[in-house]
Amino acid sequence: MSDFPHTPPRFSATFTPAVNAEIRRAAASGIYDIRGGGTKRHLPHFDDLLFLGASISRYPLEGYREKCSTDVWLGTRFAKKPIHLDIPITIAGMSFGALSGPAKEALGRGASEAGTSTTTGDGGMTEEERGHSKTLVYQYLPSRYGMNPDDLRRADAIEVVVGQGAKPGGGGMLLGQKISDRVANMRNLPKGIDQRSACRHPDWTGPDDLEIKIMELREITDWEKPIYVKVGGARPYYDTALAVKAGADVVVLDGMQGGTAATQDVFIEHVGMPILACIPQAVKALQDLGMHRKVQLIVSGGIRSGADVAKAMALGADAVAIGTAALIALGDNDPKWEEEYQKLGTTADAYDDWHEGRDPAGITTQDPELSKRFDPVLGGRRLKNYLKVMTLEAQTIARACGKNHLHNLEPEDLVSLTIEAAAMAGVPLAGTNWIPGRNGGW
Amino acid sequence: MQTFDLGKEGLRALNSSLHALKGQTNMTAWEVVNPKGAHAIAAGVDAPVDITVRGSTGYYCAGMNKQATIRIKGSAGPGVAENMMSGTVIIDGNASQYAGATGRGGLLVIKGNASSRCGVSMKGIDIVVHGSIGHMSAFMAQSGNLVVLGDAGDALGDSLYEARLFVRGSVKSLGADCIEKEMRPEHLALLADLLKRGEADGQARPEEFKRYGSARKLYNFNIDNAAAY
Numbered sequence: 001m002s003d004f005p006h007t008p009p010r011f012s013a014t015f016t017p018a019v020n021a022e023i024r025r026a027a028a029s030g031i032y033d034i035r036g037g038g039t040k041r042h043l044p045h046f047d048d049l050l051f052l053g054a055s056i057s058r059y060p061l062e063g064y065r066e067k068c069s070t071d072v073w074l075g076t077r078f079a080k081k082p083i084h085l086d087i088p089i090t091i092a093g094m095s096f097g098a099l100s101g102p103a104k105e106a107l108g109r110g111a112s113e114a115g116t117s118t119t120t121g122d123g124g125m126t127e128e129e130r131g132h133s134k135t136l137v138y139q140y141l142p143s144r145y146g147m148n149p150d151d152l153r154r155a156d157a158i159e160v161v162v163g164q165g166a167k168p169g170g171g172g173m174l175l176g177q178k179i180s181d182r183v184a185n186m187r188n189l190p191k192g193i194d195q196r197s198a199c200r201h202p203d204w205t206g207p208d209d210l211e212i213k214i215m216e217l218r219e220i221t222d223w224e225k226p227i228y229v230k231v232g233g234a235r236p237y238y239d240t241a242l243a244v245k246a247g248a249d250v251v252v253l254d255g256m257q258g259g260t261a262a263t264q265d266v267f268i269e270h271v272g273m274p275i276l277a278c279i280p281q282a283v284k285a286l287q288d289l290g291m292h293r294k295v296q297l298i299v300s301g302g303i304r305s306g307a308d309v310a311k312a313m314a315l316g317a318d319a320v321a322i323g324t325a326a327l328i329a330l331g332d333n334d335p336k337w338e339e340e341y342q343k344l345g346t347t348a349d350a351y352d353d354w355h356e357g358r359d360p361a362g363i364t365t366q367d368p369e370l371s372k373r374f375d376p377v378l379g380g381r382r383l384k385n386y387l388k389v390m391t392l393e394a395q396t397i398a399r400a401c402g403k404n405h406l407h408n409l410e411p412e413d414l415v416s417l418t419i420e421a422a423a424m425a426g427v428p429l430a431g432t433n434w435i436p437g438r439n440g441g442w
Numbered sequence: 443m444q445t446f447d448l449g450k451e452g453l454r455a456l457n458s459s460l461h462a463l464k465g466q467t468n469m470t471a472w473e474v475v476n477p478k479g480a481h482a483i484a485a486g487v488d489a490p491v492d493i494t495v496r497g498s499t500g501y502y503c504a505g506m507n508k509q510a511t512i513r514i515k516g517s518a519g520p521g522v523a524e525n526m527m528s529g530t531v532i533i534d535g536n537a538s539q540y541a542g543a544t545g546r547g548g549l550l551v552i553k554g555n556a557s558s559r560c561g562v563s564m565k566g567i568d569i570v571v572h573g574s575i576g577h578m579s580a581f582m583a584q585s586g587n588l589v590v591l592g593d594a595g596d597a598l599g600d601s602l603y604e605a606r607l608f609v610r611g612s613v614k615s616l617g618a619d620c621i622e623k624e625m626r627p628e629h630l631a632l633l634a635d636l637l638k639r640g641e642a643d644g645q646a647r648p649e650e651f652k653r654y655g656s657a658r659k660l661y662n663f664n665i666d667n668a669a670a671y
Contacts, residue, residue: 148527188566196601202559202581221486
């Protein structure tokens with residue numbers, strides 16, 4: 001036995017304990033890891049941007065005295081009945097099936113009380129959400145689960161879903177545990193089987209077909225409804241341009257931080273781009289076509305605060321959508337359920353096995369007992385509060401930048417803390433006039 | 443008979459007139475002339491009326507139809523009768539891709555051939571094809587019946603759920619999880635009814651068909667079936 005000290009244990013930066021644990025899990029189970037939510041990796045994000053605020057060369061608006069408007073019109077290009085929202089923060093599509101009926105009701109209540117819209121998902125329209133949503137966007141998805149012309153006409157807008165940020169190029173997934181009698185009936189599927197949603201629409205492929213499909217939807221709804229096209233953050237410049245060409249009233253762009261009810265972890269973490277990298281490309285496409293502000297842009301994926309809202313809008317978005325944040329506002333991942341999270345082998349704020357349907361908070365489940373834990377009236381109030389706070393926060397920033405409407409925020413109001421975010425967002429690195437890739441960059 | 447000249451009056455005027463027909467109407471017979479392959483002809487109708495289109499149609503003719511009987515005296519472009527809820531659509535000629543896609547009810551009759559993806563993701567519709575169908579037909583078909591008097595192309599019924607497929611001729615290949623199944627008396631009776639309603643009862647007998655359906659092996663994930671996913 002040598003008296004020299006041992007080399008201390010050294011963990012690999014490549015084969016970390018977490019990586020090794022996943023290898024062992026895969027080897028034992030024979031199935032890829034499926035989970036809900038969006039990417040969990042660290043990415044360039046809105047946190048890497050700062051507002052400059054007013055100074056001698058810009059003067060601010062008086063907080064709480066001078067008006068800073070927040071309303072937004074959506075669908076003004078072709079629809080006879082465009083949507084007018086009080087705030088530019090909408091609720092993203094989340095399905096009944098992925099969420100419980102009371103959770104969908106709460107989203108409708110909260111959104112309506114805050115003066116904004118909510119959105120159906122891959123499972124059709126429920127009475128809970130139609131009844132409690134003043135403005136309801138109806139998703140038109142590849143699976144067409146629950147799709148019918150009556151609900152199309154009952155909707156206030158139609159969102160043709162081409163992709164989503166958590167899984168651009170992938171279809172939906174709802175595992176058998178959540179296929180209750182009601183979900184099965186709405187989706188024309190046997191109870192308890194894994195539901196595999198197609199990744200492509202069954203009756204059109206490509207932008208030329210999409211143009212005809214949008215025309216059909218307009219004809220069926222007598223050209224009343226705004227038609228959105230939702231894409232995941234894959235090739236935002238071209239996807240936005242093609243959506244505009246196909247006749248969209250609104251483009252919805254979802255970055256990889258955007259959540260999903262259930263998808264392979266490898267898909268969530270390795271496919272798609274962060275929303276920060278997507279927005280400028282989409283805005284550029286709209287500007288190149290002379291359609292910025294004529295075709296509205298809604299962005300989503302990792303929006304958490306009024307600061308995020310203001311930054312997204314300063315980059316050129318007309319509105320944002322929230323999904324994960326809305327669920328947290330309702331009560332998802334609340335530490336008050338910690339004991340039960342521990343029993344599920346997880347912890348509050350990390351719980352993402354939404355596909356298993358055992359959500360202690362009663363939100364991402366079809367279990368009637370768990371669903372009872374969730375009060376849709378209280379949940380709706382919490383969501384309204386959160387939406388109001390985000391709006392006030394965004395107004396605070398906009399006033400500080402001297403803007404009397406959130407839409408007047410502009411890239412000139414922003415700087416970046418990192419070179420990466422500066423390059424992606426197209427705003428200068430703080431303290432410089434350098435935008436990598438544009439003025440003297442590589 | 444209401445005669446509508448699509449070439450002169452335009453698609454919006456046609457569909458607007460048809461959508462105005464609510465519930466009981468005495469304007470039950472409509473004729474559309476000069477369709478010239480226009481898209482979305484008679485899409486979204488929700489009334490028990492009889493519409494005859496004299497010529498060939500573009501994409502999505504009779505899309506999301508409810509209650510109406512729509513006859514196409516020509517051939518139909520892609521997505522004819524897509525997501526049909528109820529009623530009947532009868533095509534004298536051929537149908538392009540995705541005929542009857544996601545249809546939930548009603549009857550689609552194609553007297554010629556249907557192209558690829560006929561009955562894709564069907565959810566309750568009955569489809570009777572007098573001729574043959576192309577590849578990937580009845581992909582992810584959930585429920586309803588597809589009857590083919592001719593042949594079927596590659597990958598019939600891939601990832602099939604609970605739809606029933608009846609083919610009289612050859613099947614080039616079956617898709618993942620689609621197998622031939624026993625033809626029991628109730629299936630023969632169902633088929634006889636479908637052939638009759640599909641205006642094909644003089645052309646084929648139920649005993650001449652084979653039945654295909656889901657092996658149900660992909661209904662819940664199993665790593666040993668990974669090659670089929």
